[in-house]
Amino acid sequence: MASAMPLPAATLTITEVAERTGLSRDTLRYYEKAGLIDAVGRSASGRRRYAAADLDWIDFALRLRDTGMSIADMQRFAELRRGGDSTTAERLAMLREHRAALTRRIRDLEANGRALDDKIDHYEGLLEDS
Amino acid sequence: MASAMPLPAATLTITEVAERTGLSRDTLRYYEKAGLIDAVGRSASGRRRYAAADLDWIDFALRLRDTGMSIADMQRFAELRRGGDSTTAERLAMLREHRAALTRRIRDLEANGRALDDKIDHYEGLLEDS
DNA sequence: GTTTGCGGTGGAGTGCACTCCAACTTCTAG
DNA sequence: CTAGAAGTTGGAGTGCACTCCACCGCAAAC
Numbered sequence: 166m167a168s169a170m171p172l173p174a175a176t177l178t179i180t181e182v183a184e185r186t187g188l189s190r191d192t193l194r195y196y197e198k199a200g201l202i203d204a205v206g207r208s209a210s211g212r213r214r215y216a217a218a219d220l221d222w223i224d225f226a227l228r229l230r231d232t233g234m235s236i237a238d239m240q241r242f243a244e245l246r247r248g249g250d251s252t253t254a255e256r257l258a259m260l261r262e263h264r265a266a267l268t269r270r271i272r273d274l275e276a277n278g279r280a281l282d283d284k285i286d287h288y289e290g291l292l293e294d295s
Numbered sequence: 296m297a298s299a300m301p302l303p304a305a306t307l308t309i310t311e312v313a314e315r316t317g318l319s320r321d322t323l324r325y326y327e328k329a330g331l332i333d334a335v336g337r338s339a340s341g342r343r344r345y346a347a348a349d350l351d352w353i354d355f356a357l358r359l360r361d362t363g364m365s366i367a368d369m370q371r372f373a374e375l376r377r378g379g380d381s382t383t384a385e386r387l388a389m390l391r392e393h394r395a396a397l398t399r400r401i402r403d404l405e406a407n408g409r410a411l412d413d414k415i416d417h418y419e420g421l422l423e424d425s
Numbered sequence: 426g427t428t429t430g431c432g433g434t435g436g437a438g439t440g441c442a443c444t445c446c447a448a449c450t451t452c453t454a455g
Numbered sequence: 456c457t458a459g460a461a462g463t464t465g466g467a468g469t470g471c472a473c474t475c476c477a478c479c480g481c482a483a484a485c
Contacts, residue, residue: 179432190432191474198434210481212432225414228407236472250421257418264411267404274401277358281394284355288387291380310461320462321444328465340451342462366442431482438475445468452461 176206176214186223193223201226201239203247222246232267306336306344316353323353331356331369333377352376362397 183190196202197213202223205213215223229239242259245252313320326332327343332353335343345353359369372389375382 189474192472194433195473210432212481225410228410232404232407232411253418253421257415257422260411260415260418264408264415267408267411271401271404271408274362274397274404277362278394278397278401280355280358281362281390281397285387285390285394288383288390291383292387308461319444322442324463325443340462342451427485429482429484431480433480434478436476439473441471443469446466448464450461450463453459455456455458 176216177220179213179215182215182220182223185220186227188223188227196223196226199236199240201236201243203243229263232263233270234263238263306346307350309343309345312345312350312353315350316357318353318357326353326356329366329370331366331373333373359393362393363400364393368393 177185179190179193182188182193186193188196193202193213197205202219205215205219208214226239226243229242230236234242238259242256245256245259307315309320309323312318312323316323318326323332323343327335332349335345335349338344356369356373359372360366364372368389372386375386375389
């Protein structure tokens, strides 16, 4: 059955991608419209057909999002990606900066976690005395 | 000059609290209006006078906020506080749950951080070969 | 072939957490 | 006493990241 087709056999519909990523179909379309996901391949009738490369990029973009990168910055990164090899250094710089911010964020969260633990200890003490 | 005044000597104006906490004056008023900060003492002419206890609570509320607690949940916690000792167990339960969520969040961020590191390594490899 | 339903588009609407504004009062410095 | 800075309130406006809607075309199942 394998033959020379325009699309590389295994592509997913928007609903399948939504299920795999946890994003809604609307959000997938919104991301694409925003230039955050490169234009996805279409079937003859104009329906989105997500390829493996699309899924890899979406997964990575979600890591950026989940670590607090704004849509605007993700757009910037996606734009650099479309710019090809000449933008590698700039993309690396963005990632390094984002990584550093993430490290600081984790450190702050851990400090706040310790303060929370103290407060929890305090409340536990109150309950024992009652 | 020390005398028997209704307010315990050392109180701060809204601008001073804004400077100390990094919140804007508008945000401090918004939090109070939302019931997130208990009604703050007022001067004879109706101006807010923040006492030490107010500052302590604001500091703690900011830790809740910075660790991702919603305004709605912070309102709930503040309401329990106003409910007095009988709400201690419920407040403790909220804090424990929030702490558990924070632990999960930190774990996820660390995993994403490792993925970011891998991506950064990849980009560094690309740059060396050029 | 028609019903059911998935997918497309453009654009409007939502929820959250602020942020700004207008109109007014009060405090402080000169 | 007066100018200007700082404070008050209620309510409107903002930015972000979605989320929903109406209406249309195409597809798949019966």
